[in-house]
Amino acid sequence: MLEEAEEIGRRVRRARLRLGMPQADLALTLGKSQGWVSKMERGLIELDRVGLLNQVAAELHVHPNDLIGRPYTSSPSENRWQIAASSILRELRRYDLAPVFEGVPRPAKHLWRETTRLHRLRDAAANVAIMQVLPDLFREARALAETATGHEREEAFAIYAVCCKFAHTAAHALGHPELVAMASERAAWSARLSGDPVMPAVTDWMRVWDMWATADWADAIALSDRAISSVQQAYDQGAPLAIRAWGSLQLRAAVSAARGGRKEEAKDRIKHAKAAAARLSEYEGPPIHDRHSLTFSPGNVQIHAISVALEMGEQSKALDINRRTPRSVIAALPNSRQGHHHMDLARAWLWDGARDKALKELETAERIAPQLVRNHPIARSTLRSLVHAERTATREKLRRMSDRFHLDG
Template identity: 70%
Template sequence: MLDEREAIGKRVRRQRLRLGMTQADLAAKLRRSQGWVSKVEQGRIELDRAKLINEVAAALHCHPNDLIERPFIAGKASENQWQVAAASILRELRRYDLTPTFDGQPRTSRQLWQETERLHRLRDAAANVSILRVLPDLLREAQALAEVATGHEREEAFGVYAVCCKFAHTAAHALGHPELVAMSCERASWAAERSGDVVLPAVASWMRVWDMWATADWHDAITLSDKALQAIEGEYAAGEPLAVRAWGTLQLRAAVSAARAGLPQETEDRIRMARTAAERMVVSEAPVFDRHSLTFSPGNVQIHSISVQLEMGDHAKALLLHERADHEQVAILPGSRRGYHHMDIARAWLWDGNRDRALAELEKAEKIAPQLVRNHPVARATLRKIVYAERTVTRERLRRMSDRFHLDG
């Protein structure tokens, strides 16, 4: 894993030289020192924040995956089979406006929505590989229904198709497949506009905001969030449950964007508005089916309030908010969300100098969402820093002991 850190530095250097940039040029773009760039290229500084990775990639005019070499190739062939499913999904998305290759009669939209509940459960467990395996057939069937249905049933078929694209988008981000990320986002927007669902286009914009982070376009991400918020403002004001969820989720997206843009007051304002939306959510005896699969809740607002502090480099405040959090609300979040949260707390403890607690949090994250964590660049960077620090301490202890034993020669 230490070799991996050095390899990232070499890829930064190779891309910089490919563009004919000096270290001073790159440093100026990043508002860093030339010495900092030199240490990154030597593997002596870890790119351990998504904001940092994305900004370096944007300055070098490449995708972040080009620097961190995603997707990571596992040692076992069986662990790489998800790429076969990803290729099948891409095939379906490319032929979105052609006659679907579907034998027989497609099920009703009601039945297809019920089928998406399986995807919700897999998403909650961060089982991204399993999600990709389910999607090709479901996309094909939703497209077939849209082909033969009319009126509201046809609109619902497009709604199912758009939400399937959202699941593909989330899994592709987690596993590191930029082509699938981009195409699923485009197709989600296309289908959402045909769905008759007034909230679904805003959900598609929420996906686009995530993609803007890859190019460090923080201000554009805020602008797009606001455009989507404006589109559902009336439904939110009326208390429409799915609009409230989408509104809160978009505010959280905007909060992360503002934190990465270095806008602390706007970050706090967005968290506050998301918290207000969470308070408006009414728990009834018959909960609303979250057909858009947005994991918005008071617990989700709490973990985002911690995450944005880390984005702004304030690990002490992040740990304080973690201590004050309602851990019962966090505990009921889906596994994918809790996995991200424990990765964040691991980073906070590491920056605080407590490697033992950092490792314990990283172990919790891996136990909850193994596929997500083992393949996540920030989790890998955090573990590398722990390993490197432990080796450094061990070397120093051995040096001192050898001195005491007079083993210099």
């Protein structure tokens, strides 16, 4: 684990030297000291915030995955998801060619049921399983769009766009930047053909996530606001799907603002999201099928508030928000969101000096969402910090005992 931190530091140093950039110049752009950069390059300081990792990568003109070595080296069985990822990429590349599909595609209402299955897999953070399901569903949705007309054709494109969203989420979690980029592009294309008034805003929600990789915080906020404006009228009218999208975009903007150092704006965005969640909770009417698969609820707003506080380096505030949040609100969230939440709490307790509590939260996160946590750079960073602190403490105890025993005498 500690060698991984050293390797990240070496990758940062190689990228910096390739640009001919002195340590002092990198430090200046990051708002850090030259000593901080030196320690980071030697693996003595962790890049323990996504915003910081992405900012370092952006200044060095590389992708964050290039610095942290993602996808991580795993066993052959654990790497087989990359075969499915290649199949998905193949389908996305040939998006405007006649689909290769034998037989007659099923009606849209049947394909929507398949997306419900994907929704369950996503909630369970089963990203490998999502990758394995998607190639066939992409082919069938594209075949339906080719043969159908009218509303049925629009629904086929909507299903294709939602499949892009699932591919995008799984690719982010597993560390496949090429699939992330292409899924986002194809989602925007199919959303425009779907006839779904909210779907383009959902694809912008995806693009905001991608902008984080290059630390384009201001652009991410601008895109969020454009997407919010596109669903504002439907939001004002109380349309549940528009409320979900509007609130989810506010959360995206909150994280962007926090990483960009705009603390007050981040807090305001969280307030807007809370208001949207309250409106959604007050909805009375027939059940609404969440066709866009956006996890938006009061609990999701709370865990984003905690994450935003951590991005701003306010672990005490994050822990306070957690103490005031009813456990039932967190328990109602899907495993994927709960896993992120406990990862954040582990980081908060570590920064607060409570290593035992940090380890307990990390263990909880792994138990709830193992695939997600084992592939998440911040979870790995937190664990490395815990291992390093434990070894340091053990060495100090042994040194003191050695002194008492006069082993050097």
